[in-house]
Amino acid sequence: MLWSQNASPLRSQNLCFVVCISLLSGVLSSLPELSDKSCTFKVTLRNFRVILSWEVKNHSIVPDHYTLQYTVISRPDGVKTVEHCSNITASFCDLTDVWEVLPETYAVTVDGFRGNTTLVTCFVDFFLAAYISLEPPEFDIVNFIDHINVNVNFPPVLPKILEELLQFHLSLIIEEQSGEIVKKHNPVLDENVIGNFTYVIDKLLPNTNYCVSIYFMPRNLEAIRRSPVKCTLLQPARDTGSSESARIGGIITMFLIAAVFISTIIILKRVGYICLRNDFPKVLNFNNLSAWVFPEMPPLEAVAFVEVIHINRKKKVWNYNYNDESDSNDEATAPLTSTGGYTKHGLLSGLPGPTSASSATGQDCLEPDTEEPNLSELEAESLMAPEPSPRLGKLLQDRFSEDGSSTEEAGDKIIFNVNLSSVFVSTLDDDSDIPPVLPSFPEETYDLEDSHTLEPSFLASGGEGTQPPFPTPSAECPCPEDVLSDKNDNSESDVDIGDGYIMR
Amino acid sequence: MSTKPNVIRKCLWPACLVGLLITGILSLDCNLLHFYLRKVTWQNLRLLSSTSSSFPAECLSETKAFELPQEILSHTQPVKRYIKEAFYEMSIQAFNIFSQYTLKSTWESDDLKQIQIGLDQQLQYLEQCLEEEEKEKEDLKEMTEDGMNWSGALVPQLSSLELRRYFNRIDNFLKEKRHSHCAWEIIRAEIRRCFYYFQKFAALLKKK
Numbered sequence: 001m002l003w004s005q006n007a008s009p010l011r012s013q014n015l016c017f018v019v020c021i022s023l024l025s026g027v028l029s030s031l032p033e034l035s036d037k038s039c040t041f042k043v044t045l046r047n048f049r050v051i052l053s054w055e056v057k058n059h060s061i062v063p064d065h066y067t068l069q070y071t072v073i074s075r076p077d078g079v080k081t082v083e084h085c086s087n088i089t090a091s092f093c094d095l096t097d098v099w100e101v102l103p104e105t106y107a108v109t110v111d112g113f114r115g116n117t118t119l120v121t122c123f124v125d126f127f128l129a130a131y132i133s134l135e136p137p138e139f140d141i142v143n144f145i146d147h148i149n150v151n152v153n154f155p156p157v158l159p160k161i162l163e164e165l166l167q168f169h170l171s172l173i174i175e176e177q178s179g180e181i182v183k184k185h186n187p188v189l190d191e192n193v194i195g196n197f198t199y200v201i202d203k204l205l206p207n208t209n210y211c212v213s214i215y216f217m218p219r220n221l222e223a224i225r226r227s228p229v230k231c232t233l234l235q236p237a238r239d240t241g242s243s244e245s246a247r248i249g250g251i252i253t254m255f256l257i258a259a260v261f262i263s264t265i266i267i268l269k270r271v272g273y274i275c276l277r278n279d280f281p282k283v284l285n286f287n288n289l290s291a292w293v294f295p296e297m298p299p300l301e302a303v304a305f306v307e308v309i310h311i312n313r314k315k316k317v318w319n320y321n322y323n324d325e326s327d328s329n330d331e332a333t334a335p336l337t338s339t340g341g342y343t344k345h346g347l348l349s350g351l352p353g354p355t356s357a358s359s360a361t362g363q364d365c366l367e368p369d370t371e372e373p374n375l376s377e378l379e380a381e382s383l384m385a386p387e388p389s390p391r392l393g394k395l396l397q398d399r400f401s402e403d404g405s406s407t408e409e410a411g412d413k414i415i416f417n418v419n420l421s422s423v424f425v426s427t428l429d430d431d432s433d434i435p436p437v438l439p440s441f442p443e444e445t446y447d448l449e450d451s452h453t454l455e456p457s458f459l460a461s462g463g464e465g466t467q468p469p470f471p472t473p474s475a476e477c478p479c480p481e482d483v484l485s486d487k488n489d490n491s492e493s494d495v496d497i498g499d500g501y502i503m504r
Numbered sequence: 505m506s507t508k509p510n511v512i513r514k515c516l517w518p519a520c521l522v523g524l525l526i527t528g529i530l531s532l533d534c535n536l537l538h539f540y541l542r543k544v545t546w547q548n549l550r551l552l553s554s555t556s557s558s559f560p561a562e563c564l565s566e567t568k569a570f571e572l573p574q575e576i577l578s579h580t581q582p583v584k585r586y587i588k589e590a591f592y593e594m595s596i597q598a599f600n601i602f603s604q605y606t607l608k609s610t611w612e613s614d615d616l617k618q619i620q621i622g623l624d625q626q627l628q629y630l631e632q633c634l635e636e637e638e639k640e641k642e643d644l645k646e647m648t649e650d651g652m653n654w655s656g657a658l659v660p661q662l663s664s665l666e667l668r669r670y671f672n673r674i675d676n677f678l679k680e681k682r683h684s685h686c687a688w689e690i691i692r693a694e695i696r697r698c699f700y701y702f703q704k705f706a707a708l709l710k711k712k
Contacts, residue, residue: 073559073693076567103700105693107559125559127693129700130550 039110039122045216046135048155048162050099050128053092054110056120063112063119068093073105073125087113100160102129128161134170134216136227141212143232146245147202150174150212154197170216176201177211177229205245207236534633538709541591541629544622545706549699551622552692555615559693563686570673570694573666576701585637587705592630593664594702597671598695599623604678605688670698 038061039054056063068085071078085093099106105127112120142149152172166172166189174185187199204210211231237246268274576590602620605611674691681687 071564073564073567073690074697075569079564103697105559105697107561107564109561123558123561125693127553127696130553 038120039124041108041110041122041124041126043126043128043132044135045132045162045165047138047153048096048158049094050096050132050159050161051092052095052108054122055091056112056122058120061112061119062114064114065089065112066091067111067113068108069111070095070098070106070108072101073107075104079109096159096161099128102161102164104128132165134165134218136213136215137172139212139214139227139230141230141232143210143234145206145235145237146204147200148176148204148210148212148232148234150199150201150214152197152199152214154195156195170218173215173217174199174201175213175215175226177213178205178208203245204234206234209233534636537588537629537633538706541626541709542703542706544626545699545703548619548622549696549703551615551619552696552699555611555619556689556692559689560686563689566681566686567690568677570670570677572670572698572701575666576698576705584709585634587709588630588634588637589664590667590705591702592627592634593667594671594698595623595627595630597668597674598698599627601671601675601678601691601695604675604683611688611692 038058039056042053042055044051044053052068054066065087066085066089067081067087069079069081071080080098082093082095082098085095105125107125108123110122111118112122137152137154139150139152142151158166171186172189174187176183176185185199185201187197189197201210201212209231210233211229213227213229215226265274599620602616602623605616674694678687678691
């Protein structure tokens with residue numbers, strides 16, 4: 001192999017030179033590893049070109065020109081010299097058209113000369129598929145109202161090595177950044193992509209600043225080399241032609257407002273703040289106007305009105321005049337005079353019922369005196385009562401039928417049951433000229449006009465079933481003699497209305 | 505008798521790990537085989553690149569062309585089963601070659617161990633998926649009695665033979681050079697190249 005024949009003497013000379021240099025510089029270097037420690041190599045894909053660059057580590061060594069040679073390890077075809085990379089002053093070489101096969105190990109030798117003296121020899125092997133560094137391609141951006149066109153400049157003819165790179169190893173990434181929001185776009189590249197490649201970034205906001213950057217992303221998770229960022233400010237949307245995004249935003253805003261309004265109404269209605277319920281109970285239902293205007297009257301109760309009449313009573317001095325045969329002992333036969341007042345009348349007959357007819361005064365269980373005024377007053381009031389009780393009515397009828405001789409009906413009893421709870425009381429004028437129409441009673445009379453002993457008395461009467469205000473007659477009856485004597489002597493004491501009750 | 509429970513306790517934890525490993529391998533989805541193969545193969549490729557600093561210049565005179573099979577080099581798309589069988593053959597042969605590595609070379613031992621572990625896992629994954637395909641193929645043969653399937657099976661056998669021959673040449677080269685440092689460096693470069701082409705094959709599995 002030519003490479004192996006020429007390599008040994010050249011390497012020995014270089015070795016001596018390097019050793020001398022290193023002794024001068026105070027740096028020791030080992031023989032086998034001389035070449036790869038002298039330079040730093042780098043293979044990059046720059047603008048779709050495979051560029052091999054190198055740098056001498058020892059900066060004191062500055063060659064004038066370089067010569068590059070290479071060989072493929074899997075193909076023992078010898079060392080190959082790159083003509084356009086021989087005696088070059090630049091420290092890089094374009095090997096795009098030289099290295100066509102990607103998965104090969106290329107052994108490269110770079111000799112640095114000063115004049116005809118080899119200053120440094122650098123040797124390195126590259127497995128291109130694993131070591132190639134991908135620089136981003138050149139691109140331009142064109143901004144519109146709501147989108148940006150990104151033009152990536154591909155070469156008119158894509159090298160073979162790039163075809164395989166783009167097909168199997170690389171993905172073109174276009175980054176769009178606005179503020180802190182970064183979006184990545186991965187355009188699909190054809191296998192034979194050539195010329196300018198245009199990618200459109202749409203759905204952008206007008207009058208907004210966007211920055212675009214592109215790079216090749218290795219599919220094997222190798223290092224990424226990002227392109228410089230290019231920024232642009234999109235044009236504002238025109239009035240005549242409103243952007244679709246603004247219109248959509250307006251529609252969405254309207255829907256949101258309507259939704260908020262409707263939900264507020266629903267909530268207020270459910271809470272009861274508005275549209276209060278009007279389903280009242282039946283009792284409070286006033287829609288039935290007739291029932292409201294003309295309510296049903298409660299059933300009427302049997303009411304008997306009682307009028308309370310003031311009775312001016314005075315203690316009458318009994319003028320015992322025994323000449324008069326009209327003995328007061330005979331209570332039943334005592335005539336009654338009425339001077340405009342009330343007459344106290346004994347209980348006479350006239351009441352329906354066997355008891356009243358058969359009973360004598362001595363057997364009277366009730367104080368006749370006490371009952372007489374009741375009777376009289378009841379009779380008087382019954383004249384004004386709208387619905388007197390039947391019994392009372394009967395009594396009055398009998399009384400009117402009598403000609404002051406009710407006392408002749410001895411033994412009749414009148415029992416009144418007066419319900420005090422249903423008493424309607426009213427007062428009459430004392431100066432009333434018209435005396436109340438009362439039946440004449442043979443008993444005492446009271447002058448209503450006498451106000452000295454005016455003591456109002458309150459009576460209670462009622463319809464049927466009333467109860468007396470005073471004790472009911474008991475089974476025990478006073479002695480008839482006592483009764484008679486009481487009647488004769490205690491006429492003025494028969495009626496005691498000190499506390500409003502007629503008592504004996 | 506008392507030592508048995510202790511032995512059981514000591515072996516229980518490793519047994520559980522092995523069981524989990526076997527279960528994990530057995531539960532591997534063959535639909536993701538292409539992804540796994542591509543990833544492991546590229547990883548082995550990078551390990552081979554880093555295990556040695558650089559190719560010695562003095563070894564350039566001993567380089568040899570080992571003639572990787574054309575089916576691997578070409579961009580044609582073979583059938584899926586052939587790709588899996590080729591992967592299987594390549595993994596076995598490469599594993600056997602790296603097992604012959606001696607300590608005379610300056611390779612990083614850790615990198616070499618990782619390469620061997622990756623190849624071993626790859627083999628287990630491929631065995632599982634190939635067995636599944638074999639069962640499906642037998643069922644299909646009983647149903648269709650199609651001669652095409654039988655003829656298709658011959659193709660992968662030939663390609664596997666070519667691969668086997670390729671690796672035999674490599675093995676013979678090592679033995680001829682007596683496993684010298686230059687021989688290992690030349691073999692390292694060649695197998696790295698082989699790994700690259702198989703990594704492209706894995707992408708074809710996905711497209712299929």
